[in-house]
Amino acid sequence: MSGAEQGAGVPLEKPDVSVVIPVGDDVSELAEVLKTCHAELSERGCSSEFVVVLDGVIDSVFEQAKQARPDGANVRLVRLNHPFGESTALSAGFSNATGEIILTMPPYLQVEAADIHRVLNALEDGLDMVAGHRLRRVDPIINRLQSILFNSIMRFLTGVQLHDMNCPVRAIRRKVVDDVTITGDMVRFLPIMAQRHGFRVGEAKVRHLREQGKSGFFGIGVYVRRFLDVINLLFLSKFTRAPLRFFGVAGILSMTIGTLICLYLAVDYLYLDGDPLRNRVTLIIGVMMIVLGVQIFSIGLVGEIIIFTQAKNLKEYRLFEEQEEIMLPRRSGKARRKRTERATPDASDASDASDASDASDASDTSDASDASGASDASDASGASDASDASGASDTSDASVASDASSGESGGGRADDQERTVHRVKG
Amino acid sequence: MNQAPVDVTILVPVFNEEGNVRPLARAIARVMRAEQRSFELLFVDDGSSDRTLDHLKAEAEQIPELRIIRLRRNFGQTAALAAGFDHSRGRYLVTLDGDQQNDPTDIPTLLELLDQGYDLVSGWRKHRKEPFISRRLPSLVANRLLSLLTGVQIHDFGCTLKGFRARLVKALPIYSEMHRYIPALAGLVGARVTEVVVAHHPRVHGESKYGIGRTFRVLYDLIALRMLTRFSARPLHWFGVWSIPCFVVAAAFLFITFVDTSAVTLAVYTPVVFPTVVILLIYLAFHFVVLGLLAELAVNVFRSGPRPLQSLEEARRRRA
Numbered sequence: 001m002s003g004a005e006q007g008a009g010v011p012l013e014k015p016d017v018s019v020v021i022p023v024g025d026d027v028s029e030l031a032e033v034l035k036t037c038h039a040e041l042s043e044r045g046c047s048s049e050f051v052v053v054l055d056g057v058i059d060s061v062f063e064q065a066k067q068a069r070p071d072g073a074n075v076r077l078v079r080l081n082h083p084f085g086e087s088t089a090l091s092a093g094f095s096n097a098t099g100e101i102i103l104t105m106p107p108y109l110q111v112e113a114a115d116i117h118r119v120l121n122a123l124e125d126g127l128d129m130v131a132g133h134r135l136r137r138v139d140p141i142i143n144r145l146q147s148i149l150f151n152s153i154m155r156f157l158t159g160v161q162l163h164d165m166n167c168p169v170r171a172i173r174r175k176v177v178d179d180v181t182i183t184g185d186m187v188r189f190l191p192i193m194a195q196r197h198g199f200r201v202g203e204a205k206v207r208h209l210r211e212q213g214k215s216g217f218f219g220i221g222v223y224v225r226r227f228l229d230v231i232n233l234l235f236l237s238k239f240t241r242a243p244l245r246f247f248g249v250a251g252i253l254s255m256t257i258g259t260l261i262c263l264y265l266a267v268d269y270l271y272l273d274g275d276p277l278r279n280r281v282t283l284i285i286g287v288m289m290i291v292l293g294v295q296i297f298s299i300g301l302v303g304e305i306i307i308f309t310q311a312k313n314l315k316e317y318r319l320f321e322e323q324e325e326i327m328l329p330r331r332s333g334k335a336r337r338k339r340t341e342r343a344t345p346d347a348s349d350a351s352d353a354s355d356a357s358d359a360s361d362a363s364d365t366s367d368a369s370d371a372s373g374a375s376d377a378s379d380a381s382g383a384s385d386a387s388d389a390s391g392a393s394d395t396s397d398a399s400v401a402s403d404a405s406s407g408e409s410g411g412g413r414a415d416d417q418e419r420t421v422h423r424v425k426g
Numbered sequence: 427m428n429q430a431p432v433d434v435t436i437l438v439p440v441f442n443e444e445g446n447v448r449p450l451a452r453a454i455a456r457v458m459r460a461e462q463r464s465f466e467l468l469f470v471d472d473g474s475s476d477r478t479l480d481h482l483k484a485e486a487e488q489i490p491e492l493r494i495i496r497l498r499r500n501f502g503q504t505a506a507l508a509a510g511f512d513h514s515r516g517r518y519l520v521t522l523d524g525d526q527q528n529d530p531t532d533i534p535t536l537l538e539l540l541d542q543g544y545d546l547v548s549g550w551r552k553h554r555k556e557p558f559i560s561r562r563l564p565s566l567v568a569n570r571l572l573s574l575l576t577g578v579q580i581h582d583f584g585c586t587l588k589g590f591r592a593r594l595v596k597a598l599p600i601y602s603e604m605h606r607y608i609p610a611l612a613g614l615v616g617a618r619v620t621e622v623v624v625a626h627h628p629r630v631h632g633e634s635k636y637g638i639g640r641t642f643r644v645l646y647d648l649i650a651l652r653m654l655t656r657f658s659a660r661p662l663h664w665f666g667v668w669s670i671p672c673f674v675v676a677a678a679f680l681f682i683t684f685v686d687t688s689a690v691t692l693a694v695y696t697p698v699v700f701p702t703v704v705i706l707l708i709y710l711a712f713h714f715v716v717l718g719l720l721a722e723l724a725v726n727v728f729r730s731g732p733r734p735l736q737s738l739e740e741a742r743r744r745r746a
């Protein structure tokens with residue numbers, strides 16, 4: 001366990017956790033994200049650094065981002081001089097992050113900040129990458145349905161059992177990002193690619209607060225691109241090393257169909273008194289399919305040449321490194337509670353939430369057997385229930401939570417019974 | 427860890443072979459101790475989910491020559507072999523199946539043949555202990571095809587028990603399912619390949635990991651292999667050759683169209699069929715040339731790495 005002082009200033013050595021936040025154009029909530037995140041991590045006893053990647057933003061946004069630096073937090077800004085997209089932004093963030101554990105976050109309060117503990121705990125329970133799983137989704141039903149559909153298709157196609165591929169909250173060990181490169185839109189498939197590289201991938205439940213970005217149906221182009229990404233993912237995984245097996249099958253299929261068409265026309269004319277070939281438009285289709293087949297097949301051969309000449313540069317396998325994994329101080333995700341005036345927990349919510357937190361804190365036995373466990377759970381559900389309330393009450397600093405028994409037990413620090421004050425906006 | 431080179435590396439890829447690894451390791455060690463050669467016993471654990479690794483570690487305490495490489499997940503036999511090749515230290519390499527179907531007592535015979543100057547000695551499971559329809563028939567067909575198309579006269583390309591000169595196998599690109607084609611690849615680049623009849627035992631522990639479906643893909647792999655070994659250095663030649671018949675046939679059709687003006691030809695074929703064929707053939711001819719250029723480009727751009735087959739190719743030319 002690496003020690004770090006509470007409320008770390010600018011640490012000289014490697015931080016425990018590097019938080020990478022890619023920013024598109026909206027930095028209005030960046031300060032809050034940094035603040036809550038930093039508070040959570042220092043409460044956990046982790047030193048942290050923040051790498052904010054500004055993906056081709058205009059100068060005024062850059063200036064704003066510079067202001068968003070909470071006291072005591074180690075924040076670095078990385079500015080890309082052109083919008084390159086999320087994958088590139090994240091890659092830039094990864095290469096600027098120095099910690100062994102990387103946490104990616106969206107630049108707005110999308111999920112309950114306290115739940116990053118669940119994600120980090122899951123990482124330490126023997127995983128290399130943990131994807132967040134947004135529960136109690138607050139986006140419109142149409143988006144949720146799309147998400148369920150997309151995720152079940154991906155589970156079916158790839159066998160990677162994740163329920164929320166698009167959640168931007170992820171905890172990743174450095175060795176994963178060193179090994180797996182992401183380009184284009186493939187960032188959402190990072191967990192799948194990590195698993196393919198032999199890393200242990202899992203997920204942790206996080207409470208969904210709100211969703212930014214477009215809701216409802218997306219433009220047709222989005223779906224087409226997503227579809228092509230999936231094809232790319234599946235194709236690359238199966239046939240990178242043997243392209244002719246793919247192109248060969250497709251090419252021979254096309255050639256066969258074309259040949260059959262031409263044969264039929266010839267037989268029809270010669271023996272069955274059909275029309276002469278010059279009157280048959282189908283002939284052109286048949287011949288074209290033969291030609292297409294030849295083309296596809298020969299492109300497969302070019303693919304083989306590329307792979308063959310590249311083969312010595314390809315890494316065909318990954319060795320298992322037996323290295324000691326860096327462990328963070330543990331902290332339960334449900335310890336932090338929030339009370340707002342609109343919190344109206346009901347019985348079913350309470351049981352739901354305690355299920356969720358129990359699942360992610362299974363190893364945290366002392367916490368689970370806490371005497372205040374039941375009230376904890378109902379309160380937690382209250383917080384998630386009132387998610388839109390906390391989103392709406394941005395300008396007030398009314399939502400103050402006091403926590404007498406802050407549930408710190410896994411880390412073994414008994415003196416952590418302090419009152420924690422959580423401000424939504426300072 | 428001792429990094430000094432040894433005479434022989436015995437390489438065994440294993441995947442979920444908890445019942446087999448300990449007796450196998452002991453049997454190999456016994457055989458190799460009798461030989462007057464330094465050796466290492468390299469097990470590659472291909473992401474086993476059972477207790478294979480524990481058994482190996484326990485055995486490593488008894489056998490000082492035993493080394494273990496562990497892959498992060500199950501990557502397949504080719505990858506496991508590639509890992510083993512990359513991490514081997516021996517001048518000679520012998521690969522064995524982890525399921526005890528190969529007999530370690532055949533190893534000295536392989537080594538002797540390598541001593542005689544062969545680059546690759548392949549085992550031949552002449553008396554296979556496996557069902558005929560599901561395993562031996564498809565393998566028979568595949569082996570005949572391979573032998574016919576590559577000109578390498580051996581009977582059993584699929585036998586894992588093989589001996590190599592390390593220099594040869596480290597020059598070959600091992601990817602996809604290339605491990606099955608190592609003798610073919612080696613033969614095509616001019617290595618001296620021979621075979622020797624080896625014992626084959628029925629499986630005692632664990633389950634077989636092969637199915638029948640694999641032989642179907644051999645054909646595609648073969649076409650690729652043949653092209654790759656001959657023309658990967660100069661793909662424009664290979665593709666360019668294909669454009670010649672296209673041009674010739676197109677020219678013939680053109681000739682007929684303009685010269686042979688008999689009524690039948692005119693009425694039946696000329697207006698649509700001949701022009702279509704001519705246009706498409708010329709199109710294909712250009713396609714091949716352009717594709718050859720593209721391949722040439724790819725080969726040259728990627729030529730930064732070591733050219734795997736260059737030295738072997740040259741050796742063959744010198745010999746010829």
